[in-house]
Structures are given as structure tokens and as C-alpha cells.
Amino acid sequence: MTKPMTTTEHALEKEIIELSDYDTAAEALRQLKHLNKAVAEHLAVDILRSNKGDEYFQASAFETLYSVNLHKGIELIKNPPMPLNTATLSAMIECITEDSGIVVDNPEILEAAKVLKKRIRNLNSQDSHRIQGTLDWFLETYPDI
Numbered sequence: 001m002t003k004p005m006t007t008t009e010h011a012l013e014k015e016i017i018e019l020s021d022y023d024t025a026a027e028a029l030r031q032l033k034h035l036n037k038a039v040a041e042h043l044a045v046d047i048l049r050s051n052k053g054d055e056y057f058q059a060s061a062f063e064t065l066y067s068v069n070l071h072k073g074i075e076l077i078k079n080p081p082m083p084l085n086t087a088t089l090s091a092m093i094e095c096i097t098e099d100s101g102i103v104v105d106n107p108e109i110l111e112a113a114k115v116l117k118k119r120i121r122n123l124n125s126q127d128s129h130r131i132q133g134t135l136d137w138f139l140e141t142y143p144d145i
Helices: 007-018 022-035 037-049 055-068 070-078 086-102 107-121 125-130 132-141
Strands: none
Touching: 007 022, 007 037, 022 037, 022 055, 037 055, 037 070, 055 070, 055 086, 070 086, 070 107, 086 107, 086 125, 086 132, 107 132, 125 132
């Protein structure tokens, strides 16, 4: 059984759901992940699947989701919300690249990297240019996929 939410957790959840300020809501989600991973995970999935907020808020929600539940994050990489914005794609690429050192223990990370590599090939030049540093890091980290 899940424990009841604290007053602080409720306040953070309310901040995220109301979405009056994207930066404040993103920070509330980051704080919530340390206090109540299950609620943070649920909210992050909802933000991504329902296309809430701007692309940077969604990218932040993906980072939160990936950090609290690697498998759900990878599942979202394989079956992303459509349309997938560039900031969220960049966050996905960064998370998978940062975790390259644990691929041996988590082969699904490599599967996600392959999915992302296909997606990168289909980027238009404007989007590609926008996240060039992240793309270079990814392609350097995973040269053989």
C-alpha cells in the first residue's frame, strides 16, 4: 500500500498540475521525485503523454521520469508521444548517453540508443543544428550502433 502524501507533496503536485509557471512546475517535479517517486513518475508520464506545457517543461519531465524509472523512460523512447519535440528528444539522447557506462547491466539502454539513432537520421537540418552538441556526444559515445 502506498503511504499517504504529505502536505509538501500535495503542494508540489498542485504546482505541477496547475502549470501556471513552467519553470516552477519543473522544479516542483524535481523536488517531488526525491519525496515521492511514484507520484513524480505518474505526473511525468501524464505531462509527456498529454503534451502539457512547453517543450522544455516536457524535456524536464522526461529527465525526471528516466531518473525515477529507467524502464518507463526507455519505453517512452521506444514509443514516444507524437509529435516528439526537439527538446524532449535531446533530453532522451542525453539520458541514454550519460548511461552508456551501465549498458552491460542494462542492455535495453543500447536498444533505446538504436531507436534514437534512427530518429536522429530523420531530423531536419534545423532541429539537427539546434541540438548538435548533444548529437555529437551521442554519436561519439555509441559509434557502432
